[in-house]
Amino acid sequence: MTDIRVSVVTDFAALGERWRALERRADASFFQTWSWYGCLAAERFAEPVLVEATEAGRCVALALFNRVRDRFGPPRLHLWESGRAALDCPYIEQNGVLAEAGRADELTAACLRAVAADHVLVLPGVGAATLAAARCVARLVEVSSWHDSPFVDLARLRAAGGDYLAARSANTRQQIRRSDRFHTQDGAIVVERAETVHAALAMLDEMADLHQATWSARGQPGCFAAPFFRRFHTALITTALPRGEVALLRVRGGVGTVGILYGFAFRGRMYAYQSGFAYRRGEARARPGLTSHHAAIRYALAAGFDRYDFLAGDDRYKRSLSDQAHPQYWVEAGPAWAPRLLLSKVLDSFR
Numbered sequence: 001m002t003d004i005r006v007s008v009v010t011d012f013a014a015l016g017e018r019w020r021a022l023e024r025r026a027d028a029s030f031f032q033t034w035s036w037y038g039c040l041a042a043e044r045f046a047e048p049v050l051v052e053a054t055e056a057g058r059c060v061a062l063a064l065f066n067r068v069r070d071r072f073g074p075p076r077l078h079l080w081e082s083g084r085a086a087l088d089c090p091y092i093e094q095n096g097v098l099a100e101a102g103r104a105d106e107l108t109a110a111c112l113r114a115v116a117a118d119h120v121l122v123l124p125g126v127g128a129a130t131l132a133a134a135r136c137v138a139r140l141v142e143v144s145s146w147h148d149s150p151f152v153d154l155a156r157l158r159a160a161g162g163d164y165l166a167a168r169s170a171n172t173r174q175q176i177r178r179s180d181r182f183h184t185q186d187g188a189i190v191v192e193r194a195e196t197v198h199a200a201l202a203m204l205d206e207m208a209d210l211h212q213a214t215w216s217a218r219g220q221p222g223c224f225a226a227p228f229f230r231r232f233h234t235a236l237i238t239t240a241l242p243r244g245e246v247a248l249l250r251v252r253g254g255v256g257t258v259g260i261l262y263g264f265a266f267r268g269r270m271y272a273y274q275s276g277f278a279y280r281r282g283e284a285r286a287r288p289g290l291t292s293h294h295a296a297i298r299y300a301l302a303a304g305f306d307r308y309d310f311l312a313g314d315d316r317y318k319r320s321l322s323d324q325a326h327p328q329y330w331v332e333a334g335p336a337w338a339p340r341l342l343l344s345k346v347l348d349s350f351r
Helices: 012-023 104-116 128-137 154-159 170-183 197-217 227-243 288-302 316-321 339-349
Strands: 003-008 048-055 058-068 076-079 120-126 140-153 190-193 246-253 256-266 269-277 307-309 324-334
Touching (some): 104 120, 140 339, 170 316, 197 227, 197 246, 197 256, 197 269, 288 316, 324 339
Parallel strands (some): 269 307
Antiparallel strands (some): 003 048, 120 324
């Protein structure tokens, strides 16, 4: 028999120990680990609510929400997010209830059911199984957005001989080769991975400068313009890099730094989370993004990773460099008396 308990979190350190123990028995993405979920959690969650499923005293599922009161409807429970834009700038993906391997569908439904009748559930970056569970347990469900997450199946590529470029289109191959030739004019392309926290934080700063320069030139603020974004990732790197879960890669060519990629390495997957590239104005051959990801994919292939995940977004380069994709959804689900969801359903009926 599965028991479901809903409680307010008072001790994040104790929760972290239970979370890590369940992680080892779960089919989790990096974004479901305590490294990510627990990062600055006491600061991000004003009213943390934990849903825990146990069987014979053994924890089999955990879901951590932040409760946000609503003057005009039921409270909102945000899965991982705080509900405040300033604190939710570290974009979450591949989110969901942490559950024992092989039981995610049933346990996700059980955990969501325990809180769906009295709350609006805000479920960012979840997969199709979590969306299906929400539709089973809530009267009203709205998908505010969805995005494909392209990836390269490195395991299949390795089994087929490991020739990454052979599987790309002729146009993509041409662009990559032309860019690679430009960046190797005076030396080979090499990939350097930060091995210490100090080196990783220095590389993060260098990447942030490249990233901000690119976005400022486009008249956009860039993600590092949000102060909490840098603080969050500084704390995350400090905790997760010693666990082998952070991958900060500098791609260097004969002309110097081509780009820096910041991502995560977890259970055979490399996640490409953020980047900064050294664009060279007026040089049409130079495509530092293509060259950097090409080098990182070859690095991941050689290092034994099974997947190179570009994460959510319909960017052209992601589609060109990947061979498969999986969908992610941004969902709100709640009772029939939730005003905003009800209004949305009414408006949909007139469209």
